[in-house]
Amino acid sequence: MGGDPLGPQVDLRDQPGENRRVDVSQASLGELVGNLSESTTRLLRQEVALARAETKQELAVAGRGAGMLAAAGVAALLALIMLSMAAVDLLSSWMDPAWAYLIVFAVWAVIGAVLAAQGRKQLKQVNPVPERTQETIREIPDAVRGRS
Secondary structure, three states: OOOOOOOOEEEEEEEEEOOOEOOOOOOHHHHHHHHHHHHHEEEEEEHHHHHHEEEEEEEHHHHHHHHHHHHHHHHHHHHHHHHHHHHHHHHHHOOOHHHHHHHHHHHHHHHHHHHHHHHHHHHHOOOOOOOHHEEEHHHHHHHHHOOO
């Protein structure tokens, strides 16, 4: 007859690492449908939990990137206000104040651009799609059909 040497059996996992084998040749149709329903419910709950965990992890990375951008904006603004006047005053002793203001502006514009580029780079690394969940969801139809 060939096939599985243990007979027609299906693995049902209640807890990670714990297997329960059901002899499908001895089980009633009601038991099989009940086991299928229970297994499907458990699988869907696990997929939802995985999606939540992945999304939470990606949101933490996004939060750090957004926080860096916000801090960079505040720091650039405070630095521009506080230090610009001192720099303009210092440069004004060697040149016209208008040129001193222009030079100070250019320096702070470059600093702001660098900080914005760093924050943007970090935000680009965020992947809002739960990749592992998508992979395991694609495997569900084959698992239901009994393929690996």
